[in-house]
Amino acid sequence: MLKTRLIGLVLVKDGIAVQSVGFSTYLPIGVPRIVVKYLDRWGVDEVVLLHIDGVAASTENVRTYSGQSQTPLSVGGGIRSVDDVKRIIHSGADKVVMNASLVSSPEVVTAAATLFGSQCIVASIDARRSGTDYEAYLDGGRRATGLSPSALALRAETLGAGEIFVTSIEHDGSRRGYDLDLVESVKEAVTIPVITAGGAGSAEHIRSAIARGVSAVAVGNMLHYTEHSVTLLKRQLVRAGADIRIDSYVSYQGTSFDLDGRLAKLSDENLEHLRFRYFPEEVI
Amino acid sequence: MAEITIVNYGMGNIGSVANAFRRLGATWDVASSPAQVRTARALVLPGVGAFRSAMRNIRELALAEALTDAVLTRRVPFLGICLGLQLIAEESSEGGPTQGLGWIPGEVRALEPAGELPVPHVGWNQVEFLGTAPLFNRIDQAAHFYFDHGYALRSGDSVVTATCDYGGRCVAAVQRDNIYAVQFHPEKSQRNGLRVLRNFLTIAASYATADNRVVC
Numbered sequence: 001m002l003k004t005r006l007i008g009l010v011l012v013k014d015g016i017a018v019q020s021v022g023f024s025t026y027l028p029i030g031v032p033r034i035v036v037k038y039l040d041r042w043g044v045d046e047v048v049l050l051h052i053d054g055v056a057a058s059t060e061n062v063r064t065y066s067g068q069s070q071t072p073l074s075v076g077g078g079i080r081s082v083d084d085v086k087r088i089i090h091s092g093a094d095k096v097v098m099n100a101s102l103v104s105s106p107e108v109v110t111a112a113a114t115l116f117g118s119q120c121i122v123a124s125i126d127a128r129r130s131g132t133d134y135e136a137y138l139d140g141g142r143r144a145t146g147l148s149p150s151a152l153a154l155r156a157e158t159l160g161a162g163e164i165f166v167t168s169i170e171h172d173g174s175r176r177g178y179d180l181d182l183v184e185s186v187k188e189a190v191t192i193p194v195i196t197a198g199g200a201g202s203a204e205h206i207r208s209a210i211a212r213g214v215s216a217v218a219v220g221n222m223l224h225y226t227e228h229s230v231t232l233l234k235r236q237l238v239r240a241g242a243d244i245r246i247d248s249y250v251s252y253q254g255t256s257f258d259l260d261g262r263l264a265k266l267s268d269e270n271l272e273h274l275r276f277r278y279f280p281e282e283v284i
Numbered sequence: 285m286a287e288i289t290i291v292n293y294g295m296g297n298i299g300s301v302a303n304a305f306r307r308l309g310a311t312w313d314v315a316s317s318p319a320q321v322r323t324a325r326a327l328v329l330p331g332v333g334a335f336r337s338a339m340r341n342i343r344e345l346a347l348a349e350a351l352t353d354a355v356l357t358r359r360v361p362f363l364g365i366c367l368g369l370q371l372i373a374e375e376s377s378e379g380g381p382t383q384g385l386g387w388i389p390g391e392v393r394a395l396e397p398a399g400e401l402p403v404p405h406v407g408w409n410q411v412e413f414l415g416t417a418p419l420f421n422r423i424d425q426a427a428h429f430y431f432d433h434g435y436a437l438r439s440g441d442s443v444v445t446a447t448c449d450y451g452g453r454c455v456a457a458v459q460r461d462n463i464y465a466v467q468f469h470p471e472k473s474q475r476n477g478l479r480v481l482r483n484f485l486t487i488a489a490s491y492a493t494a495d496n497r498v499v500c
Contacts, residue, residue, distance in 0.1 A: 002401075002450060003408045003428065043474065045408055067303055072430055072472045092299040094332075094432070094472065117333065119404045119432055162404070193402055215407070245408045245428045247475060284308070284478045 003245045004210050006234060008039035009197060009220035010049040012057075012077070019221040020052065021173030023126070023141040029224050033064045039223065040069035042230035043248030048122075048165065048195075048218060050097060051077030052140055056084050059091040066092030074122050080105065085112040089120065097165060099124040100138045102152060103145055106159050113160025122195075123156035124165040125149050127182055134182055141169045149182060150189035157190045164190060165218070168198040173221055175201025178209045187214070203236035203261055210242050228252070236261060249282045286313040287488060289324035291351070293341040295333040297471075301365065304471040308478060310485050318350035326488035327351070327360055330471075331367025335392060335435065336379035338367055352385060355463060361488045364465030369458065370437055372465060378435050388460050390439025397451025404434035409448045411456045411468070417445040419457065419464050421483050427476045429456070429468035436467065462491065 010032055011020050017035045018026040029035060036047055049065055051057050056078035057065075066073050075088050076097025085096050085108075101108045102123055113121045126141050127134045127149040136145045136152040145152060153164045166186050168179035176199055183196040193215030200206055200219045209217050223229040228250060235252040237244055256264045266274070288305055292298050292314045305312045312328075315321050329351075331338055342348050354360045364372050373384045376392035384392070395403050408428045413420050431448070437455045446457035446466075457466045464484060470477035 001410060002405070005407055040474065063299070066300065068307070070304055070307070070472055070474045070477055072432070072469075089297070090299075092297070092303070094297070094300075117404075117434070119406055119434070120332075162406070191402065193406070215402075247428055249475065282475075284475060284482055 001243065003045070003243060004214070005045040005216035006206070006230065006237075006244060007046045007048050007195060007216050007218040008044040008223055008230065009218045010035050010039070010047060011052050011220060012049060013051075013053045018052075019173065019224060021221075023169050023172055025173070033068070035224075036065050036071075036073070037068045039230060040071040041248070042228055043234065043246065044071060044223075044230045045245060046072045046074065046216065048074045048076070048097060050075075050124075054078045054139065056080070057088060059087055062088050062091040062093050076122070076124060080108070082108055082111045082115065085116070089116055095120050095122050095163075097122045097124045098161070099126070100143075102156050102159065103138060106155075109156070109159040109161060113162070118160050118162035118192075121161045122163045122165050123153070123159075123161035124167070125152050125156070125186070126167045126169050128169045134185065137169065148185070150185045153186045153194075154189045157192050161192065163193045163195060163215070165195045165197060171199030174199050175222070177201060177205035178217075180209060180212055183209065183214060184212065187212075203233055203240060206233070207237055207240045207242050210237070210244075232261075232263065285323070285325060286311040287485060288312040288326050288328055289315045289320065290328045290330065291321065291347065292316040293338065293345055293347060295331055295338045295341060295367065297330060297332050300469075300471045301328060301330045304478060304481055305485075308482055308485065316345060316347075318346050321347060321350040321354055324354060324360060325492055326484075327354060327362045328365065328484075329362070329368035329371065330365045331371065333367060334379050335367065335370055335376040335384070336382045338371060339382050339384065342371070348385060352387070355387060359462045359491075361462045361484070361491045362464060363484045364463075365471070366433060366467060366469055369465035369467050370435060372463065373437055373439070376435065387463055388439065388443050388458055388465075390437050390443070392435050393438055395434055395436050395450070395454070399451050401451040404432060405450045405454070406432050409450060409468075411446050411448050413446045414441075414444060417457070417459055418487055419459065419466070419480055419483050420446065421479075421486075423476055423479050429466075429470070429473045429476060431468045433467060
């Protein structure tokens with residue numbers, strides 16, 4: 001069975017990985033290369049790395065991001081031309097994420113999809129609630145399109161995109177869960193996989209998105225500041241019955257969690273058992 | 285001389301494969317001419333893209349004969365990855381009927397999964413190994429690997445060593461003598477993928493020593 005993917009979202013602004021709140025407040029995290037490396041070692045299913053300052057990633061940037069990681073990597077932000085796409089794919093990314101081009105230069109999206117295949121092109125759509133409906137935005141939430149996210153998603157699919165990455169601007173960094181109505185509206189409009197992003201604050205938020213049938217869930221801020229954050233989150237999801245992959249060497253099998261998602265203390269019996277177990281260093 | 289020679293025909297993501305071998309501490313070089321292929325000790329054929337343009341590139345670079353000679357006559361260990369698996373089949377329908385290298389029986393056809401599953405098949409899927417194959421040494425049954433393809437090999441059971449389930453049975457790996465090939469991306473499959481590449485390095489090393497013995 002194909003598993004629902006847990007995507008690690010890395011936002012890069014002026015060369016630094018940041019957390020984002022509401023597309024307006026940014027908190028520094030550190031060097032993007034290190035963030036990607038840890039996500040890889042902790043067993044994330046895919047990495048989406050976005051240059052949110054609108055400056056496309058250079059060859060050197062992408063080489064550094066992909067150099068120490070054996071995880072599928074999508075790179076986006078500031079991609080305007082087919083040459084940008086070529087450069088990013090040839091320097092080690094597996095997919096590119098496109099946003100403004102969907103409206104301002106749709107021919108670039110189609111040309112890139114013809115050249116590298118649809119599986120290489122992810123269309124990113126940022127949306128804000130407007131009245132009872134939603135409106136799609138470009139350029140990091142600054143430019144309104146006048147289109148609904150589902151209409152833009154359908155247009156992206158027609159242009160040749162292979163996946164749709166939907167972010168709720170209001171939910172971004174809020175830790176109150178994904179905007180599932182928004183995701184649902186996009187999912188109904190297209191036949192290609194839909195990824196939900198913006199607002200994950202607990203394993204329960206992610207589980208309910210998976211239950212809605214999204215192909216992948218993107219998690220950003222929640223994965224910072226915690227050792228083994230990806231593995232811990234995946235273990236909680238598996239305990240809650242989600243069908244996802246845990247392959248990392250440290251897998252937290254048999255551990256339980258408290259209501260806030262923190263690791264619960266192991267039982268005395270379990271601790272006693274661990275005293276006599278040998279954990280050799282992993283050799284591949 | 286490098287342990288591994290990665291074949292560059294202008295289609296593959298050479299960088300990712302090279303990164304993975306680097307992480308394993310292996311030495312590698314990149315070949316894009318027949319002369320470089322002729323001196324290779326072990327060959328890796330990666331690939332992302334369409335079958336037809338890949339075969340055209342291989343023929344334009346005059347690599348087809350050099351590769352066939354190295355693999356079928358000199359019996360150099362060979363690993364095909366993703367499109368690299370499909371290229372060694374007899375023919376493909378992607379972009380119009382195109383002849384492949386024809387080292388293994390079977391043809392490449394568009395995926396037609398049952399139950400409205402999306403094509404291409406993208407993501408982590410579980411792989412079932414049929415019997416024991418040296419390429420999957422120390423890897424658990426039903427381990428996850430990263431797939432990303434819209435076409436797949438259809439072949440008899442004689443060469444298939446692993447399958448996965450995506451709305452029906454899908455070939456995940458084949459082997460015939462010194463020819464190894466996988467449909468998934470070991471260079472993007474974290475620990476299990478690195479194990480596959482480590483196993484291939486071990487296989488390649490065993491061929492190299494056997495070769496030396498003959499020379500001595």
